[in-house]
Amino acid sequence: MTQLFLLQKVIDYIDEHIKDDINTESLAKLISYSPFHFSRIFHQTTGYTPMDYVQKRKLQFALVDLLKEKRIIDIALEYGFETHAGFTKSFKRCFGSPPSLYKMHCPISVPQRLCLESLIQKKTGGVVLQPKIISKPPFRVAGKTFETRMGNIAFTRDAPAFWNQRILSEESIETTLYNLLTPKKHGEYCFNLSAPESEDHFTYLFAVNFEEGTTVPEGILKFTVKATTYAVFKTPLVPVEQFVSSIKGTWQYILEDWLPDSQYEVDEDSYDFEYYDEHCHDWEYDKVYMEIYLPIKEK
CATH class of the missing domain: 1.10.10.60 (Homeodomain-like)
Structure with a gap:
C-alpha cells in the first residue's frame, strides 16, 4: 500500500x-x-x-x-x-x-470527507479548513483597473490569483493606492469584473478600502460591493513560492469538493473576491495565506 x-x-x-x-x-x-x-x-x-x-x-x-x-x-x-x-x-x-x-x-453542513490525493493534485499546500460564514454589509473600495482579453471570465473564481499574471512587481500598485487613498485598514481586494457587452475580455480590479469623503484621483475606480453572505476560506499556510498554486488549488477545492457537498450554492448576483492582508507578506512571515470570499445562499 x-x-x-x-x-x-x-x-x-x-x-x-x-x-x-x-x-x-x-x-x-x-x-x-x-x-x-x-x-x-x-x-x-x-x-x-x-x-x-x-x-x-x-x-x-x-x-x-x-x-x-x-x-x-x-x-x-x-x-x-x-x-x-x-x-x-x-x-x-x-x-x-x-x-x-x-x-x-x-456552516450548516458537517465537514466534508477530506481526500488527500485530491488536495495534492490541486496543490493546495495542505488541508483547507471549514469556512467561516459571515453576512457582510455593503462596503466601498477604490483601485486600479486592468482591461484584459481573455474569454469565459465572469468572476474572480474563473481566473484565481490573476495579479500574478497581470500586475508587474515594478508597477508598485499597492504602494500607489495606499499613498493616494490612505485607508485606515490594511488589505487589498482583487475582483474580476465581467463585461456584459463582450465575451472576450474582462476588467481586473486591484483595490483597497475607500473611506467616505476621500478624494479619488482620476484613473482610480470607486466600487461598491452590496451586502452579501459569504463563505470565507483561508488558504493553507505555505512558503511564498507555493502561494499562487495554493490559491488556485484552494479555489479548485472550494468549487469541486466543498461546494457540491455543502448545503450552499453560489449567489450569482454578488461578487466573489480575494482578500490579502499583512499575512501574505513574506518579509514578515515564513509562511503566508490569504482569504477567499465566496458569495453563497442556502440551496
Whole structure:
C-alpha cells in the first residue's frame, strides 16, 4: 500500500472516531509506522502535526453542535476536552473568536470527507479548513483597473490569483493606492469584473478600502460591493513560492469538493473576491495565506 493510501486511512479513521480519545501513538500503530516517522510524513502531507489536525478536526465537527444550541460544556466534554475553558481557548485559537460569538458564522453542513490525493493534485499546500460564514454589509473600495482579453471570465473564481499574471512587481500598485487613498485598514481586494457587452475580455480590479469623503484621483475606480453572505476560506499556510498554486488549488477545492457537498450554492448576483492582508507578506512571515470570499445562499 502506498504512503498516501495509509495516510488517507488515518484521516478517515479520525473522522469515524472524532469523539474518541485519539493520540499520535494509536494513529501511527494503525498503519504500522513509528510515531516519529508517522508524525513527520503526516505534517509534510497535511501541514499539521497529527494532534493539531485532530484538535482542529474535532472543533470543525463541533461547529455543527453549536448550531443545535447545545451547551458549550456538553460539546466540550463530548469531543474530549476536559474543561469549558480548555475548549474555548482551543476554539478561539482555531477560529479567532470564542464559541459563544462564533455561532452565527458556523456552516450548516458537517465537514466534508477530506481526500488527500485530491488536495495534492490541486496543490493546495495542505488541508483547507471549514469556512467561516459571515453576512457582510455593503462596503466601498477604490483601485486600479486592468482591461484584459481573455474569454469565459465572469468572476474572480474563473481566473484565481490573476495579479500574478497581470500586475508587474515594478508597477508598485499597492504602494500607489495606499499613498493616494490612505485607508485606515490594511488589505487589498482583487475582483474580476465581467463585461456584459463582450465575451472576450474582462476588467481586473486591484483595490483597497475607500473611506467616505476621500478624494479619488482620476484613473482610480470607486466600487461598491452590496451586502452579501459569504463563505470565507483561508488558504493553507505555505512558503511564498507555493502561494499562487495554493490559491488556485484552494479555489479548485472550494468549487469541486466543498461546494457540491455543502448545503450552499453560489449567489450569482454578488461578487466573489480575494482578500490579502499583512499575512501574505513574506518579509514578515515564513509562511503566508490569504482569504477567499465566496458569495453563497442556502440551496
